[in-house]
Amino acid sequence: MSRWLSLLLLVSAHAYAAPPTEPERMPAERQLVAQFNDVRHSVAGRTSELISTAMGFIGVPYRRGGNSAETGFDCSGFVRAIFDQAKGLALPRRAAEQAAATEVIDKKDLQPGDLVFFNTMRRAFSHVGIYLGDGKFIHAPRSGAQVRVEDMSASYWQRRFNGARRVAQDDVGSPFAATSTQ
Known part of the structure; x- marks a missing residue:
């Protein structure tokens, strides 16, 4: 769970449990806590299956x-298989195609389940992984290695970071709407 989400949970739990200082504010505070809990459950529901599916493949060998x-998986094959199995979405096959078909987001806006791209072969978007939160991502790294979790703050990944993308599966007209397997 990301630090941000943990902090919000702690603050909302404290606000919910703390006695009100002004009686007229209590209904608004409860409403805010209820709204936050609804959002938290919604986000957790959408991403938890994706993340747990991905984590279940740790140790699977890389295969081009x-x-x-x-x-075995290569990076984009891994991402494609996870989204198909967990969400019923058929992403494009290659990392660059996955980048082109998904919504551009800022690195600071990354959420678990988003895609992270790297330039590992002297070309943009040549490697892809799934963001897990707290600066970590899961991917199929290279020949001779296995699916694993890595830290994006490692100098290797920092130097090669190409961008972040979000799979907008709920959008009407999504590039995946026609290829959804659900």
Whole structure:
């Protein structure tokens, strides 16, 4: 869970449990806490299945062109398989195509389940992973390695960071609407 979300939970729990100082403010505080809890459950529901599915593949070997746990994954095959299995969405096959088909977001706006892209082959968007929160992401790194979690603050990943994207699966006209398998 991200530090931001943890802090909000702590503040909202304190606000909910603390005795009101002004009786007329209590209904507004309760309404705010109720709204926050609704948002928290909604976000958690959308991302928890995706993240838990991805984490279930830790240790699967890398295989260039691979797109299944049985044969191994490359980076974009891993991301594509996770979104298909957890969300029923068929993302494009290559990392650059996934970047082009998803919504650009600022790095500071990353949320668990967003895509993170890196320039690892002297070309933009040549590597992709799934953001987990707290500066961590999961990916299929390279030949001879396995699906694993890494820290984006490591100098290797900082130097190669290309951008962040969000899969806008709920949007009408989404590039994935026609390829949804749900």
